[in-house]
Amino acid sequence: MQPSEREEIRDLLKRTAVALKQSDVPFALCGGYAAWVRGAPEPHHDADFLVPEAESERAVKVLADAGLEIQDPPEDWLTKVVSGTSIVDVLWRTCGHPVETDLIDRAENLPVLSVLMPVLTATDIVVTKLMALDEHYCDFSRELPVARALREQVDWAEVRRAVADNPFAAVFLELLDRLDVVPRAGAT
Structure with a gap:
């Protein structure tokens, strides 16, 4: 990943989190970037957030209202936030199961690129x-x-x-x- 691509995905990650946070949509950073925050190597691909399935429609509206570009993939369990070549996946199903609030509730608030957010x-x-x-x-x-x-x-x-x-x-x-x-x- 080139430095400019890394900055682009990091910026999109922060903007997505801030939009969800400001609208009180329950969410948590998951996947490779959540692992990175906890000490794993930085991923070379997209960032991922979980939202409870019951909040999925509201989450998509909040992200669109924040001016973020939304793409609806054929899968019916996520949406994609896009900027340039960077993608943030916002998932409401994981491993075939709906995301429940208990998974989000267990997340810990941690600083991620200077933004305090819930991290699995x-x-x-x-x-x-x-x-x-x-x-x-x-x-x-x-x-x-x-x-x-x-x-x-x-x-x-x-x-x-x-x-x-x-x-x-x-x-x-x-x-x-x-x-x-x-x-x-x-x-x-």
């Missing part, structure tokens, strides 16, 4: 990233640096419980065990 907990970041793994997307090379960077902030027992039904996530956790990135299941 490290445990929730890892769970949402691992639950996205499937036969169509199973790139451990993107998840390994995140797990390493966040390992001391994550409740690994909770991650194991939350992703137990996803065989791709289970295999990734086994890899983390074998690499001694995280404590083995059952270890204290």
